[in-house]
Amino acid sequence: MNGTSTVAPELVARVRAAAEALNYEPSPVARSLALGRTSTVSLIVPDLANPMFQDVLRGLSNAAAEEGHRLLVAESNENAGEEAILAVEARRRSDGLVLASPRVPEEELRSLSERLAPLVLLNRELPGSSVPSLSVDYAAGIKEIVAHLVAFGHRHLVYLSGPEASTSNRDRIAALHAAAVLGPGFTLTELACGATFEDGHQAARAAVATGATAVVAYNDMVAFGAMSGLRELGLDIPGDISITGFDDIPFARYTSPPLTTASIPRNELGRQAWGRLWALMNGGPVAHNVRFQPRLLVRDSTGPVPDRPASGRRRKGSA
Amino acid sequence: MNGTSTVAPELVARVRAAAEALNYEPSPVARSLALGRTSTVSLIVPDLANPMFQDVLRGLSNAAAEEGHRLLVAESNENAGEEAILAVEARRRSDGLVLASPRVPEEELRSLSERLAPLVLLNRELPGSSVPSLSVDYAAGIKEIVAHLVAFGHRHLVYLSGPEASTSNRDRIAALHAAAVLGPGFTLTELACGATFEDGHQAARAAVATGATAVVAYNDMVAFGAMSGLRELGLDIPGDISITGFDDIPFARYTSPPLTTASIPRNELGRQAWGRLWALMNGGPVAHNVRFQPRLLVRDSTGPVPDRPASGRRRKGSA
DNA sequence: TTGAAAGCGCTAACAC
DNA sequence: GTGTTAGCGCTTTCAA
DSSP states (O other): OOSSSOOOHHHHHHHHHHHHHTTOOOOHHHHHHHHTOOSEEEEEESOTTSHHHHHHHHHHHHHHHHTTOEEEEEEOTTOHHHHHHHHHHHHHHSSEEEEESOOSOHHHHHHHHHHHOSEEEESOOOTTSOOOEEEEOHHHHHHHHHHHHHHTTOOEEEEEEOOTTOHHHHHHHHHHHHHHTTSTTOEEEEEEOOSSHHHHHHHHHHHHHTTOSEEEESSHHHHHHHHHHHHHTTOOTTTTOEEEOSBOOGGGGTBSSOOBEEEOOHHHHHHHHHHHHHHHHTTOOOOOOEEEOOEEEOOSSOOOOOSSOOOSSOOTTOO | OOSSSOOOHHHHHHHHHHHHHTTOOOOHHHHHHHHTOOSEEEEEESOTTSHHHHHHHHHHHHHHHHTTOEEEEEEOTTOHHHHHHHHHHHHHHSSEEEEESOOSOHHHHHHHHHHHOSEEEESOOOTTSOOOEEEEOHHHHHHHHHHHHHHTTOOEEEEEEOOTTOHHHHHHHHHHHHHHTTSTTOEEEEEEOOSSHHHHHHHHHHHHHTTOSEEEESSHHHHHHHHHHHHHTTOOTTTTOEEEOSBOOGGGGTBSSOOBEEEOOHHHHHHHHHHHHHHHHTTOOOOOOEEEOOEEEOOSSOOOOOSSOOOSSOOTTOO
16 A cells, blocks of 8 residues: 555554565566556667767656656667667567667658657657657758858868768758859768768778868767878878867867867757657647757867868878 | 477467567566566666766677667766665666666665675675676776876875765775875875866866876866866966876877876676676676776876976966 | 455466 | 466455
8 A cells, every 4th residue: 555545544554564574665567567657768879889879868867767767778789670679679668769860761760650659759850740859950060060161261071971871961961962062163072981980080091082171070979080090191180181070079179179060969859858758658748849950169170271282191291 | 379389380370470460569568577587687877977887888788688688777876875776676677787886885785785686796896795796996007007107206196086985986095095105205185076077177276286296087087177177277288287087988098188097998897797697697607706907098198297396377388 | 444356468387 | 289277466446
């Protein structure tokens, strides 16, 4: 008789005492089965190493904890197939699901969305469906970045592309192309890259080979990697070549040079995801979808286009 | 009859088909109740924002996933009381528990350890118990750091202390004191600080005020914060003052200057924790406890002691 | 008010 | 080999 009702206080006390004595406590599993809810929600992320998802995880965990809910996490390793499996599995173990930057194709996501409900999407929209979605307007961010670079005189950009399956990557590319048709003599080269430091590092040489004067990286991690690779090739940043990131992860301001990037409210994504989920689970009114606008942070990794284009390894002091 | 046994293949097929048609899938919750196991393990960390714990989380998650297990995470917010509650709660929802750098007092941990089993401890040992423990030999790391600083001529150190309840912080302090008695004229000042960037940032002024020529930070985050604060005070690193971190988080090499620190195998802690847990859950032989030895990474945030001790705000170019 | 019983969806042990 | 039943530990409904 733990909880609420109209019970004789004396009985309550006796039961409580007995429970104490036997140090008994209710089994959450049995409770879940009987109640039909687990007080747990799940989060699926493509990559736990990505600071973006770490912050989402934290925001969601904190918010859920405030309401007495636990968090189940799973990593899909950027693999769409695995992601789908994990999602259904995790969903069945919990009362709700948040999918961060899901890699599954639209069609599949659409067909899954019913089985996964209550579901909220992060960085992914499902047009025409009623699945709540919180996203970042990557196109707007890229647009600002390009404008900034153009103001510095850059006309030839190279884009270090993110994971194939990332829709936010596609958004960035679309925005880049939109910008590319604007001016005459504007060149945009796209380079398959990835999402990690290593990916960026490996792409450095190819990026330089394109003859671009500025590199736009998929995210901060890639930018850091590229920056490190560029420097190993003897290039000065931003003297020889400019570089931009995306995300404004905590360390972006502490690199040398500090990284020009676009900031997004990572933690907030997690918190608001909880809000939507909670509303969904309780039949309350679900807040509108939002698209967070990135904020351009101009730091020192970008500068005017050099007199002579950077090309391959240069002699030190040749600036 | 999904699973294994000696069943007529035709029957199997028919059942499978029916299941497919009704798109039925077994309920993990009911399964857990009947089986008495959840195929889930829990991880409790003091602070999800700490890269150290993020990596432990990732290592554990990956390793557990390989064996088909899910991960429940909870954050105690550096709060020992909450930690204990969370631990029992999480443990009851899962088949095993890993406690990362637990903040609960030894006595309480000891009394809890039975109820929490299968349990593995990270960065915390429970002498005399049979609870597997994986830890980092912080004392050894600090010893190396001090030796490095002393070789550079530093005699006055200030330690930016971590969370009160952190045993690894106490280990560092003990090692520091052991070093302090070694030489004559050796001074060690201890400053209450914390574990975050902000904590380090706020401690910068007080650190300088001690007149120390080198600051030993509790971890990399604190070191970054202090570094940033020190620079705001007009100090050059390492020209005016040296600084060391601990952990070698991914960005330690990309700050300016790159941080001298001690590296520890964070991911490996998580992976091996899974190994111990798995052995415990299956009655297999549990591998011995290990104490990982940090590796000193000398980078550019440390240097020779300056001619004149740094003290408060200095004029630029006064070096 | 309090106690007894049915059932959440599954597995395991048992007869058939 | 195959179908049936008891029971995991709780909540809820319904009598007493």
